[in-house]
Amino acid sequence: xxxxxxxxxxxxxxxxxxxxxxxxxxxxxxxxxxxxxxxxxxxxxxxxxxxxxxxxxxxxxxxxxxxxxxxxxxxxxxxxxxxxxxxxxxxxxxxxxxxxxxxxxxxxxxxxxxxxxxxxxxxxxxxxxxxxxxxxxxxxxxxxxxxxxxxxxxxxxxxxxxxxxxxxxxxxxxxxxxxxxxxxxxxxxxxxxxxxxxxxxxxxxxxxxxxxxxxxxxxxxxxxxxxxxxxxxxxxxxxxxxxxxxxxxxxxxxxxxxxxxxxxxxxxxxxxxxxxxxxxxxxxxxxxxxxxxxxxxxxxxxxxxxxxxxxxxxxxxxxxxxxxxxxxxxxxxxxxxxxxxxxxxxxxxxxxxxxxxxxxxxxxxxxxxxxxxxxxxxxxxxxxxxxxxxxxxxxxxxxxxxxxxxxxxxxxxxxxxxxxxx
Amino acid sequence: xxxxxxxxxxxxxxxxxxxxxxxxxxxxxxxxxxxxxxxxxxxxxxxxxxxxxxxxxxxxxxxxxxxxxxxxxxxxx
Numbered sequence: 001x002x003x004x005x006x007x008x009x010x011x012x013x014x015x016x017x018x019x020x021x022x023x024x025x026x027x028x029x030x031x032x033x034x035x036x037x038x039x040x041x042x043x044x045x046x047x048x049x050x051x052x053x054x055x056x057x058x059x060x061x062x063x064x065x066x067x068x069x070x071x072x073x074x075x076x077x078x079x080x081x082x083x084x085x086x087x088x089x090x091x092x093x094x095x096x097x098x099x100x101x102x103x104x105x106x107x108x109x110x111x112x113x114x115x116x117x118x119x120x121x122x123x124x125x126x127x128x129x130x131x132x133x134x135x136x137x138x139x140x141x142x143x144x145x146x147x148x149x150x151x152x153x154x155x156x157x158x159x160x161x162x163x164x165x166x167x168x169x170x171x172x173x174x175x176x177x178x179x180x181x182x183x184x185x186x187x188x189x190x191x192x193x194x195x196x197x198x199x200x201x202x203x204x205x206x207x208x209x210x211x212x213x214x215x216x217x218x219x220x221x222x223x224x225x226x227x228x229x230x231x232x233x234x235x236x237x238x239x240x241x242x243x244x245x246x247x248x249x250x251x252x253x254x255x256x257x258x259x260x261x262x263x264x265x266x267x268x269x270x271x272x273x274x275x276x277x278x279x280x281x282x283x284x285x286x287x288x289x290x291x292x293x294x295x296x297x298x299x300x301x302x303x304x305x306x307x308x309x310x311x312x313x314x315x316x317x318x319x320x321x322x323x324x325x326x327x328x329x330x331x332x333x334x335x336x337x338x339x340x341x342x343x344x345x346x347x348x349x350x351x352x353x354x355x356x357x358x359x360x361x362x363x364x365x366x367x368x369x370x371x372x373x374x375x376x377x378x379x380x381x382x383x384x385x386x387x388x389x390x391x392x393x394x395x396x397x398x399x400x401x402x403x404x405x406x407x408x409x410x411x412x413x414x415x416x417x418x419x420x421x422x
Numbered sequence: 423x424x425x426x427x428x429x430x431x432x433x434x435x436x437x438x439x440x441x442x443x444x445x446x447x448x449x450x451x452x453x454x455x456x457x458x459x460x461x462x463x464x465x466x467x468x469x470x471x472x473x474x475x476x477x478x479x480x481x482x483x484x485x486x487x488x489x490x491x492x493x494x495x496x497x498x499x
Contacts, residue, residue, distance in 0.1 A: 107489075117440055352445070362447070
């Protein structure tokens with residue numbers, strides 16, 4: 001895919017008027033958008049984009065300012081995945097698309113189950129899952145698609161373990177999660193509406209059944225079903241929406257983060273060599289760099305709810321904003337050599353990348369995501385000798401402005417003699 | 423499971439390590455009052471709670487996306 005469209009070139013040449021964003025993710029989504037995002041960030045970090053029909057924000061300071069002002073000046077109720085013209089039905093306002101106090105009530109139900117100390121207990125499970133999947137990949141030959149055989153199985157396995165999802169539902173829920181991701185491509189979310197509505201109804205049915213069966217288990221779904229807010233239970237639909245959001249976010253974002261990190265490592269042989277020489281020592285900083293360099297979010301939508309400013313740019317209620325996380329994470333004001341993939345950056349000294357967001361909506365799955373990435377990357381590169389991209393393979397990028405995700409990543413590795421795999 | 427600090431005037435600051443995820447929102451809200459280690463936040467070494475910036479500590483408690491920080495002013499608040 002070309003990195004610069006003809007319109008983009010014309011826009012960049014037009015130095016006379018106010019700078020116009022060149023980023024065109026609907027019609028000309030670049031496989032590697034760093035150059036065009038750098039142009040927008042340096043020439044017009046906060047500017048109206050006709051293409052997005054929104055104020056596009058692409059500097060680290062600007063994106064973080066929006067995240068810090070979310071509670072006072074913005075709303076997520078028009079969805080953060082599609083720029084809707086009406087708010088979502090109340091029962092579907094969950095997590096990023098809920099505002100306080102609804103959001104606070106929902107988040108409090110989850111923080112304990114997803115806290116750093118609780119997730120740390122999942123490490124043995126996480127390591128076993130990666131080993132088991134790699135056993136299967138090794139048994140099947142010397143080629144596989146990383147996305148379907150590994151990344152998605154890793155994320156689906158973790159979220160199912162956390163939520164207590166029955167085995168027979170996992171594959172279908174993963175499929176529906178990827179449909180949600182694809183449905184962001186047209187900016188309207190209409191593409192797969194019937195199937196996604198059916199999913200919602202199925203989950204509401206599951207909530208009904210668990211409530212009827214009584215509180216006989218300690219898994220997260222059961223606890224949600226019986227959670228009370230000032231003496232009232234949450235509605236069936238709200239619990240269903242919360243479960244769906246957990247499954248979707250847990251499935252697609254961490255799988256994308258894993259795939260994107262492997263793709264980046266394979267495109268940077270000198271970084272890969274460095275990693276192979278010290279897998280143990282470099283895994284945590286590889287994970288952070290993967291999330292910064294090519295995290296699963298390209299950007300997110302919000303809507304201005306009260307008059308405010310972002311980096312001095314005035315916004316009024318009803319204005320749509322699109323915060324380009326991928327541009328913020330490559331801001332040279334914050335990171336040296338921002339468009340380079342460097343797996344040994346010292347993250348103790350660096351400001352956090354904004355892939356997990358910031359403020360009241362900070363990704364609640366941050367600990368789970370880091371655990372999954374650490375165990376699955378280390379195991380993958382330990383177990384598969386000579387791992388590399390399949391030469392000449394097509395590597396498609398998910399369409400639309402919201403996500404960054406390679407939809408398949410065909411890989412090959414050297415044969416391993418039986419019994420010598422470990 | 424919590425890091426607790428008490429001031430001479432009865433002021434109390436605690437970080438619930440069953441919830442904290444070490445994202446550093448508290449450090450930004452109350453500069454100098456917290457340190458991060460082992461993916462958790464802790465009251466900074468030598469922090470004098472009675473003399474500390476109480477408004478900043480209240481901001482830190484409000485800003486924590488994990489609801490892990492409790493700040494209770496002592497004495498005259």
